[in-house]
Amino acid sequence: MSISAENITWKVGKKVIVNNVSLAVSQGQTVGLLGPNGCGKSSLLRILAGLRRPHTGTVALDGKSIAGMAKKQFARRVAFVEQHGMTDANMRVRDVVKLGRIPHHSPFSSWTPQDDETITTALKTVDMLHHSEQGWQSLSGGERQRVHIARALAQMPTEILLDEPTNHLDIHHQIQLMQLISQLPVTSLVAIHDLNHASMFCDALIVMQQGEIVATGTPQEILTEDLLWDVFRVKTKIELSPFHGKKHIHYLV
Numbered sequence: 641m642s643i644s645a646e647n648i649t650w651k652v653g654k655k656v657i658v659n660n661v662s663l664a665v666s667q668g669q670t671v672g673l674l675g676p677n678g679c680g681k682s683s684l685l686r687i688l689a690g691l692r693r694p695h696t697g698t699v700a701l702d703g704k705s706i707a708g709m710a711k712k713q714f715a716r717r718v719a720f721v722e723q724h725g726m727t728d729a730n731m732r733v734r735d736v737v738k739l740g741r742i743p744h745h746s747p748f749s750s751w752t753p754q755d756d757e758t759i760t761t762a763l764k765t766v767d768m769l770h771h772s773e774q775g776w777q778s779l780s781g782g783e784r785q786r787v788h789i790a791r792a793l794a795q796m797p798t799e800i801l802l803d804e805p806t807n808h809l810d811i812h813h814q815i816q817l818m819q820l821i822s823q824l825p826v827t828s829l830v831a832i833h834d835l836n837h838a839s840m841f842c843d844a845l846i847v848m849q850q851g852e853i854v855a856t857g858t859p860q861e862i863l864t865e866d867l868l869w870d871v872f873r874v875k876t877k878i879e880l881s882p883f884h885g886k887k888h889i890h891y892l893v
């Protein structure tokens with residue numbers, strides 16, 4: 641297993657936000673994390689990213705608990721793109737992406753042409769190279785989102801956690817990004833609301849409801865009309881797309 645969690649529970653006061661969650665994501669898989677607003681997706685991702693300590697349970701990389709892992713060692717492996725990621729307002733786009741290289745440097749190591757190359761490639765990948773010299777503050781919401789993803793790619797992680805990465809993106813960039821994530825040679829866990837994108841681009845899905853995991857499996861296996869009614873209270877008609885062969889969800893109103 642690439643990244644796994646066992647019996648994770650996280651509370652705020654007496655309120656249980658993440659309730660006894662266990663999961664295992666295999667190397668190289670793209671796994672979609674689905675569920676209604678407030679069901680605990682971001683909270684779970686923050687725990688997996690090591691930003692929150694669970695009250696019970698463990699998170700592991702290749703079976704080794706992250707609890708005792710040095711921060712830098714962890715950051716060389718796991719990148720996290722938060723839903724509302726902030727960046728120092730006065731930075732240029734290229735400098736924001738440069739931050740992704742920090743875990744790969746010591747205070748005494750010098751900047752290399754490979755570092756520059758990695759940053760250029762990351763910016764190119766998210767279609768932001770032409771904005772390299774622009775100030776962060778002047779970017780649109782979607783452009784900021786793409787720069788944060790470039791920073792995560794510059795980190796050259798083996799696991800990438802993304803919290804609603806297509807938020808703010810136009811449909812062209814949503815599809816481009818989901819395609820990119822699904823093709824990256826890394827393990828990806830991505831919180832996503834668009835069920836058709838989840839079906840098209842994810843190898844497996846984890847569905848949460850009220851802090852618990854209620855379904856896991858391939859999109860083919862678990863995206864059913866019953867599940868979508870039970871979890872999201874939406875009426876749907878699901879069929880196999882004649883165009884891409886994956887399940888396609890029609891919403892009935």
Ligand SMILES: Nc1ncnc2c1ncn2[C@@H]1O[C@H](COP(=O)(O)OP(=O)(O)OP(=O)(O)O)[C@@H](O)[C@H]1O
Binds near residue numbers: 683
């Ligand atoms: N620090 C906190 N203090 C109090 N409540 C919190 C805290 N963090 C999260 N919550 C609550 O926990 C629940 C889960 O929040 P979380 O952000 O994990 O949901 P989510 O599934 O990511 O939602 P969305 O789809 O809207 O982004 C929400 O009810 C939220 O208000």
